[in-house]
Amino acid sequence: MMTTTELEEMVEKKTGQHVVKMKGVSKIFPNGNVAVDNVDIDIADGEFISFVGPSGCGKSTIFKMISGLVENTTGEIEILGSQVQTAQQKRTDVGFVFQDATLLPWRSVLENVMLPLEFQRMSKVEKREEAERALKLVGLKDYAKSLPRQLSGGMKMRVSIARALVAKPKLLLMDEPFGALDEITRQSLQSELLRIWESQKMTVLFITHNVFEAVYLSTKVAVMTPSPGKIASTVNVSLPFPRDDEIRTTHQFSDIVARVSRDLKF
Numbered sequence: 001m002m003t004t005t006e007l008e009e010m011v012e013k014k015t016g017q018h019v020v021k022m023k024g025v026s027k028i029f030p031n032g033n034v035a036v037d038n039v040d041i042d043i044a045d046g047e048f049i050s051f052v053g054p055s056g057c058g059k060s061t062i063f064k065m066i067s068g069l070v071e072n073t074t075g076e077i078e079i080l081g082s083q084v085q086t087a088q089q090k091r092t093d094v095g096f097v098f099q100d101a102t103l104l105p106w107r108s109v110l111e112n113v114m115l116p117l118e119f120q121r122m123s124k125v126e127k128r129e130e131a132e133r134a135l136k137l138v139g140l141k142d143y144a145k146s147l148p149r150q151l152s153g154g155m156k157m158r159v160s161i162a163r164a165l166v167a168k169p170k171l172l173l174m175d176e177p178f179g180a181l182d183e184i185t186r187q188s189l190q191s192e193l194l195r196i197w198e199s200q201k202m203t204v205l206f207i208t209h210n211v212f213e214a215v216y217l218s219t220k221v222a223v224m225t226p227s228p229g230k231i232a233s234t235v236n237v238s239l240p241f242p243r244d245d246e247i248r249t250t251h252q253f254s255d256i257v258a259r260v261s262r263d264l265k266f
C-alpha cells in the first residue's frame with residue numbers, strides 16, 4: 001500500500017509538468033452572466049482533481065474552456081504545455097466522459113469504443129486491438145459484440161470510459177459521469193476508475209456534486225462557490241492509495257468530507 005508521503009512524493013516528482021494551467025481565467029457570457037470569475041489553478045501531471053460545487057457555480061464552463069468549446073473572456077489557459085487553441089487540435093491528448101454515455105445504438109460495443117480511432121493512421125487490426133485493450137480495462141471484454149441496448153446503465157458508462165481511454169489520453173475530463181447511477185453501481189465504478197487511473201498514469205479532472213465521491217476519488221478537491229463562479233479552496237486529500245471501500249468509514253475520510261462541506265458553504 002502506498003503511504004500518503006509516498007503518494008505526495010509521486011505527484012511531486014511528476015509536478016515538473018503541469019497538465020493544466022489557468023491564470024486569471026474568467027468567462028462572462030454575452031448576457032452578462034459571470035460564469036467563472038478570475039480562476040487560478042495549476043494541475044500537476046498524474047493528479048486526480050475533483051471540482052465540487054452547487055449547480056451553476058461554473059464547473060462545466062471550466063471544462064468547456066479547457067476543451068476549447070467555450071472561449072475564456074480573460075486570462076490564460078495552457079493544456080499539456082500549449083495554449084488551449086493548439087491543444088484543441090491535438091484531440092487525442094484529451095478524453096471526455098459525460099453523464100450520458102452517448103453510445104451509438106446501432107454500433108456494437110467494440111465499434112463504439114473504436115470511434116475515436118476512426119481518423120487515426122492505424123490499421124483496422126490495430127484499432128480493433130486497442131479497442132479490445134480498452135474494453136478489457138473496464139472489465140467488458142466479453143461484451144464486445146453486444147449492442148448498447150443489451151447493457152445496464154453501469155455497463156454503458158464503462159463502455160463510455162473505454163471509448164475515452166482508447167486513444168490513451170494524457171488528460172481525462174469527466175463531467176458527472178456517475179450522476180445517473182444507483183449508489184452500489186456508483187461505488188463499484190469509483191473503485192474501477194481509481195484502479196484505471198493508477199494503472200494508466202493519466203491526469204483526471206472530475207466534476208461531481210457528491211462530496212463523498214470527490215474525497216474518495218481525488219488527490220485534491222477544488223471547492224467551487226457560485227455567483228460568480230469561483231474556486232473557494234483546494235483541499236488536499238491525504239488518504240493513501242490504493243483506496244478500498246473501508247477507507248470511506250475512517251475518521252480521516254470523514255474529516256476531509258467535513259472540511260470540503262464547510263468550504264462549500266462560504
Ligand SMILES: Nc1ncnc2c1ncn2[C@@H]1O[C@H](COP(=O)(O)OP(=O)(O)OP(=O)(O)O)[C@@H](O)[C@H]1O
Nearest residue numbers: 029031033034035054055056057058059060061062
Ligand atoms: N451559454 C450560456 N449563456 C449564458 N449563461 C450561461 C451559459 N452557459 C452557462 N451559463 C451560466 O453560467 C453559470 C455557470 O454554468 P455551468 O453550467 O458552468 O455551471 P455548473 O456548475 O456546471 O452547473 P451544473 O452543476 O448544474 O451542471 C450559470 O449561472 C449558467 O446559467
